[in-house]
Amino acid sequence: MAKLSVNDLEKIKTESAPAIAFQDRTYCLICGGTGCHATGSIAVKIALEQEIAAKGIADRVKVVETGCNGFCALGPLLVVHPGDIFYQKLTGDDIPELVESQLVKGQTVERLLYKDPVSKKRIACQNDIPFFAHQMPRALRNKGLINPEDINDYIGRDGYFGAARALFEMTPEEITEQMKISGLRGRGGAGFPTGVKWDFARKSGGADKFVLCNADEGDPGAFMDRSILEADPHAVLEGMVVAAKAIASNQGYIYVRTEYPLAVRRLGIAIDQAKEYGLLGEDILGSGFDFNIDIYQGAGAFVCGEETALMRSIEGRRGMPRPRPPFPAHKGLWDRPTILNNVETFANVPQIMLQGGAWYASVGTETSKGTKVFALSGDVNNIGLVEVPMGTPLRQIVYDIGGGIPKKKKFKAVQLGGPSGGCIPEQFIDTPVDFEAIVKVGAIMGSGGAIVMDENTCMVD
Amino acid sequence: MIPDTPPEHPDITPEMWTDINAVITANHRRPGAVITVLRECQDVVGYLPVELIDYISDGLDISSSEVFGVASFYALFSMKPKGRHLIRVCTGTACYVKGIKEVMSRISNTYKIKEGGTTEDRRFSLEGVRCLGACGLAPVMVVDRDTHGAISSDAVIDVLHKYE
Ligand SMILES: Cc1cc2nc3c(=O)[nH]c(=O)nc-3n(C[C@H](O)[C@H](O)[C@H](O)COP(=O)(O)O)c2cc1C
Ligand code: SF4
Ligand code: FES
Numbered sequence: 001m002a003k004l005s006v007n008d009l010e011k012i013k014t015e016s017a018p019a020i021a022f023q024d025r026t027y028c029l030i031c032g033g034t035g036c037h038a039t040g041s042i043a044v045k046i047a048l049e050q051e052i053a054a055k056g057i058a059d060r061v062k063v064v065e066t067g068c069n070g071f072c073a074l075g076p077l078l079v080v081h082p083g084d085i086f087y088q089k090l091t092g093d094d095i096p097e098l099v100e101s102q103l104v105k106g107q108t109v110e111r112l113l114y115k116d117p118v119s120k121k122r123i124a125c126q127n128d129i130p131f132f133a134h135q136m137p138r139a140l141r142n143k144g145l146i147n148p149e150d151i152n153d154y155i156g157r158d159g160y161f162g163a164a165r166a167l168f169e170m171t172p173e174e175i176t177e178q179m180k181i182s183g184l185r186g187r188g189g190a191g192f193p194t195g196v197k198w199d200f201a202r203k204s205g206g207a208d209k210f211v212l213c214n215a216d217e218g219d220p221g222a223f224m225d226r227s228i229l230e231a232d233p234h235a236v237l238e239g240m241v242v243a244a245k246a247i248a249s250n251q252g253y254i255y256v257r258t259e260y261p262l263a264v265r266r267l268g269i270a271i272d273q274a275k276e277y278g279l280l281g282e283d284i285l286g287s288g289f290d291f292n293i294d295i296y297q298g299a300g301a302f303v304c305g306e307e308t309a310l311m312r313s314i315e316g317r318r319g320m321p322r323p324r325p326p327f328p329a330h331k332g333l334w335d336r337p338t339i340l341n342n343v344e345t346f347a348n349v350p351q352i353m354l355q356g357g358a359w360y361a362s363v364g365t366e367t368s369k370g371t372k373v374f375a376l377s378g379d380v381n382n383i384g385l386v387e388v389p390m391g392t393p394l395r396q397i398v399y400d401i402g403g404g405i406p407k408k409k410k411f412k413a414v415q416l417g418g419p420s421g422g423c424i425p426e427q428f429i430d431t432p433v434d435f436e437a438i439v440k441v442g443a444i445m446g447s448g449g450a451i452v453m454d455e456n457t458c459m460v461d
Numbered sequence: 462m463i464p465d466t467p468p469e470h471p472d473i474t475p476e477m478w479t480d481i482n483a484v485i486t487a488n489h490r491r492p493g494a495v496i497t498v499l500r501e502c503q504d505v506v507g508y509l510p511v512e513l514i515d516y517i518s519d520g521l522d523i524s525s526s527e528v529f530g531v532a533s534f535y536a537l538f539s540m541k542p543k544g545r546h547l548i549r550v551c552t553g554t555a556c557y558v559k560g561i562k563e564v565m566s567r568i569s570n571t572y573k574i575k576e577g578g579t580t581e582d583r584r585f586s587l588e589g590v591r592c593l594g595a596c597g598l599a600p601v602m603v604v605d606r607d608t609h610g611a612i613s614s615d616a617v618i619d620v621l622h623k624y625e
Contacts, residue, residue: 035597038608072597220553223594258500258537259549259593261606299496299535300590316493318534334492377555377596384597415554449592451554 003278005286006164009155016156022081026061026103028052029144031077033068033230034262040091041065041076047092048078051099061103067231067266069144071131073383074114079126079144086126087112117381117403131382134401136363138371139187139347140387143231148266151273154234160279162350163241167287170353172202175246179349181357183369187224188214188305188342189417189447191368191435195357197339200329201247204337209249211240211291212314212333212340215256215263216298216305219418221449224373225343227385229256229263232347233270237280237293239346242353244291247339252293255310258300267295307340342447344373364390368434372448378415379454381406386450391432394424398452409454417446423453463520468512472542480505481513485520495521495531499538508539536590544579544586546624549603553592561600563614565589571618585621 004012018024030036030045045065052061069077074088078098085108087098094112101107113122114129123129137143146153154160166175179195186192201209213236217225229236240252256264271293274280282290296314303309304319311333313319332338348370352360361369368390374397377383381403388397398404398414405411413423422443424431431437435445463485467478484501488494498517503509509532518525532538550556550565565576568587572580579586595601598610602617609620 034595034608035610038595038598038610072595075597217594218591220557220592221555221596222592223596226594257594259590259603297497297500299500300537301535313496314493316495316531318530375596377599378558383599418554449554449596451558451596453558457558 003283003286006168009160009164009285012152012155013158013161016152020153020156025059027081028061028063028103029066029069029079029081030063031067031069031075031144032065033072033075033227034260035068035072036075036077037262039075043092044076044078044090044095047095048099051095052103055099055104057099057103064147065149066144066146067148068227068385070140070227070385071129071382072385073381077144083124084126085124086114086129088114131384131386131401131403134396135387136371136389137387138351138360139228139235139344139373140231140385141351142235143227143385146232148231148233149269151234151270151277151279154232158354159234159350160238160285162353163238163245163279164285166242166245166353167285167289170245172246172248175242175353176202178352178357179246182348182352182360183357183364184345184348184352184360185368185435186342187344187348187372187447189219189444191445194341194345197329197341198243198246200327201337201339204330206337208251208334208336209247210333210336210338211243211247211249211252212310212338213240213252213254213343213346214305214307214310214340215254215260215343216310217257217260217343217447218305219421219447219449221375221377221415221451222418222447223375223377224385224448226260226263227375228343228347228373229260230266233263233267234274235347235350236267236343237270237274239341239349240293241280241284241291242349243339243341243346245289247337249339250290250292252291253296253314253333254293255296255298255304255314258297264295264297271295310340311338344448365432365434365437367436372433372445374433374448374450376402376450376452378451379405379409379457380452388433390434393430393432395429397433397450398429402452405452405454407454409456412453412455412457415443415451415453416449417444418449420444421446462522464516467516470510470512472508472510473506473513477505481516482520485517489521495523495528496535499528499532499535503538508541508543511540514540542579542583544583546585546605548585548587548621549590549593550576550587551591551593551595551599551601551603552589553596553599555592555596556600559599559611560614564600564602564612564617567614567617568621572621584625 078087176199309319309321328338428441518528
């Protein structure tokens with residue numbers, strides 16, 4: 001495959017449009033995140049493919065393995081398009097009936113649909129399920145919709161057009177300006193304004209700057225970054241390309257936990273495909289700009305998620321934090337100017353380039369703009385991945401999206417921010433999701449792990 | 462420089478030495494490669510014997526105290542032999558809420574093995590690890606490369622039975 005130009009990118013997008021809109025055939029989107037793999041989605045996928053072949057409908061039905069769909073508690077999951085029909089907790093035994101009824105006759109299979117725990121009614125359409133209906137996917141805009149191992153799917157959904165704009169139409173200063181207008185604050189925990197961080201590194205002189213991505217996700221109850229990497233790895237790569245142009249860097253590293261083998265594999269595939277298309281490497285899209293990304297696997301030390309420790313670890317040393325200043329924007333990896341951002345932070349960047357900082361800032365609160373991804377787990381009915389506008393009350397996350405507490409138990413608290421965070425009790429459950437508001441009630445936003453505890457869970461342990 | 466002849470070691474076969482040499486050669490001039498080399502060599506042998514660490518330090522031209530320092534810092538690296546199967550139990554909060562403590566003690570009692578330890582017959586090693594990022598399946602146990610979710614203390618021994 002020859003290196004692409006922006007015209008080629010347009011061509012790929014046009015060609016894949018019917019498939020992206022699910023217009024040219026029926027699509028069976030099977031969830032293939034770590035969660036669903038563990039509950040048996042691979043066996044379901046194989047059974048589905050065999051049954052489709054046996055019925056002779058393979059020419060009009062396509063099976064696609066996507067990344068994490070988000071509703072992890074109900075895996076293995078299958079969504080059929082057109083129609084957005086949501087099937088849950090499938091086994092290989094369900095497949096013959098499902099294929100005959102849904103794919104041959106076009107009739108939904110009632111018993112495999114989602115059952116609302118409150119109304120006890122079955123809901124067919126994914127977007128009518130309260131868990132999905134209250135969400136606003138931005139960082140997760142491609143989750144469950146594309147094959148993460150096929151770059152054409154990503155391009156079909158506007159992939160790499162944000163980078164193209166940054167490379168051809170914007171100066172580094174204009175990029176950091178849009179990032180500042182967006183109000184995006186780091187999603188790794190500290191909430192530092194991303195545009196400001198990039199601007200520091202842009203102004204630091206010298207060559208050999210670095211762009212690093214923090215995928216060492218280690219807070220308990222946090223699986224947002226893993227899911228993004230497994231479902232949409234190119235979004236992170238594209239965000240890094242934009243950052244590289246902004247600060248004039250030619251080399252990036254993604255620091256990933258070694259406990260995330262599927263994320264490492266999909267990132268590797270994504271990097272290879274991007275290089276083949278000339279979206280990474282030398283002279284990206286013919287812009288004259290060079291940028292490479294390598295994966296670096298961590299070795300199991302919680303502290304390496306901290307930025308200076310992470311840089312030492314990439315240098316092959318003991319991952320010990322060092323005092324700041326000097327700040328990494330001046331002296332980071334190998335003492336060169338360096339920026340480090342979280343996975344979710346980078347995943348937001350392509351759309352900000354494409355739609356503008358003001359678009360991103362159009363939702364949220366005064367000091368916290370845009371959306372935030374949470375990993376909802378613990379004593380809550382709908383365990384999974386949730387993306388909501390900043391300012392959403394915690395109550396809505398726990399009850400409307402999370403479906404409340406199982407077994408008619410009472411809500412006790414929700415832990416945010418991992419071990420260094422805190423538990424938010426019943427009386428503060430109307431607190432909006434906002435960096436400052438959460439600190440006021442004794443917790444921190446953290447990276448997005450939200451662990452719900454019922455009345456029986458002891459908080460002291 | 463990679464030594465001409467590798468040392469004798471009961472747990473390292475000639476084929477393993479070939480793989481180890483390949484790992485060292487591929488990373489020799491790459492700055493900061495020592496963690497990658499340790500990880501890949503541990504994948505080959507199963508753990509990092511002292512002789513292997515010395516060998517790596519010669520091969521990468523890094524002082525052995527530096528390599529030891531790095532190897533002892535990171536939880537992933539073990540200088541003691543491991544069992545044939547590695548059981549990793551999540552100790553994250555979500556798994557705690559869902560009852561991982563009972564699962565852990567059932568494994569400990571059944572196989573007479575402590576957290577961080579290895580059974581005498583070297584069948585299992587047991588480790589508690591920070592959140593595995595599969596909280597949707599909590600409580601979670603990973604055996605070798607298989608993730609087992611929603612694991613109860615009653616079911617866990619049945620699952621482990623299959624790992625000889
Ligand atoms: C002990 C410790 C662990 C951390 N772990 C992570 C982590 O796993 N992922 C992450 O993105 N940030 C983590 N951070 C925050 C990073 O130091 C850094 O602020 C962040 O990666 C910057 O990216 P952002 O501005 O996009 O959030 C950790 C910080 C500390 C002090
Ligand atoms: S992954 Fe566990 S696995 Fe752990 S806290 Fe999160 S759910 Fe435990
Ligand atoms: S892994 Fe399947 S829904 Fe998350």
